[in-house]
Amino acid sequence: MTSPNAPHADRYPAGSAAFPQRDLIALAGLAPWEILFLLDEAEQWVELNRQPHKRDDRLAGLTIINAFFENSTRTLLSFEIAGKRLGADVVNMLVAQSSVKKGETLIDTAMTLNAMHADAMVIRHQSSGAVRLIAEKVDCPVLNAGDGQHEHPTQGLLDALTIRKAKGEFAGLTITICGDILHSRVARSNIHCLTTLGAEVRVCAPPALMPADIEALKVRPYYDFDAALAGADVVMMLRLQQERMSGQFIPSPREYRHLYGLTLDRLARAKGDALVMHPGPMNRGIEIDSNVADLPGRSAITAQVEMGVAIRMACLDVLTRRSRKVEGWA
Ligand code: NCD
DSSP: OOOTTOTTGGGSOSGGGGSOOSOBOOSTTOOHHHHHHHHHHHHHHHHHHTSSSOOOOTTTTOEEEEEESSOOSHHHHHHHHHHHHTTOEEEEEEGGGSGGGGTOOHHHHHHHHHHTTOSEEEEEESSTTHHHHHHHHOSSOEEEEEETTTBOHHHHHHHHHHHHHHHOOSTTOEEEEESOTTTOHHHHHHHHHHHHTTOEEEEEOOGGGSOTTGGGGTOEEESOHHHHHTTOSEEEEOOOOGGGOOSOSSSOHHHHHHHHOBOHHHHTTSOTTOEEEOOSOOOBTTTBOHHHHTOTTTBOHHHHHHHHHHHHHHHHHHHTTTTTTOTTTO
């Protein structure tokens, strides 16, 4: 079941042993070969998505529910496109239009969705742990599209695929993640993913936005952005997540940009061919200058969006193999 351009097919077991999980809630705890398997599976979808006819009907007849309790543009659209390109019926439940606003509990919502016989659910929720709670109550695979400050596993995977396509192997790479590490599920998923794959990860933030236990995640914390950038192969910038901040975490956006904004001058401290990444949405002129975000040959920001669709196709395909009784997975 691996794609013809699977560069690591010898590194993981055959059939369902390559990815034994029912759900995709977190990248923490996955084995390197489980991650590599999903990255390899995505390669065929990168190719398909570049064709004029972008359709494979392997999920025909399946229903996928995207239940988004928190706003999203690119992640929702990306999952919707992914499901549709694989032939599934995709239904979006957006919280502004749902009974959740009327006070329905999370578990009641989960039970309602379950009764509709979805074949997979993609869930985004503002509370860390909410997606796992729903997964425990429903009968189908659940994919976490971001839960609070916990994880955003498909973002971690799409970032890893973007890096692999530009830089090859992860061992020997130095990757600097800078921004609001404290509130970022993207940072957490990337840290787990990239350290598991063997990269050296540096995280950089103002002291108020650095988690206290960060060293337990096998990364090096930096408070000086210039030092964190020195010799980096990849620079990943994160948004200041104001909506998760209660109180004053940074002095002012101007001061923040001065100390932690990625400018062309700052980028020159990283390697000459360092890749620039951002998961979006970007605050241009705060954490990243426009001339860096749009830098030809260096910015991978649109490549990240492209890889996102392919990764989500891979995850939806792999997680529904059991119910589709695919050979080796039944
Ligand atoms: C991120 C998210 O929602 O966690 N965005 C995304 O999924 N592309 C990051 C963010 O909101 O800053």
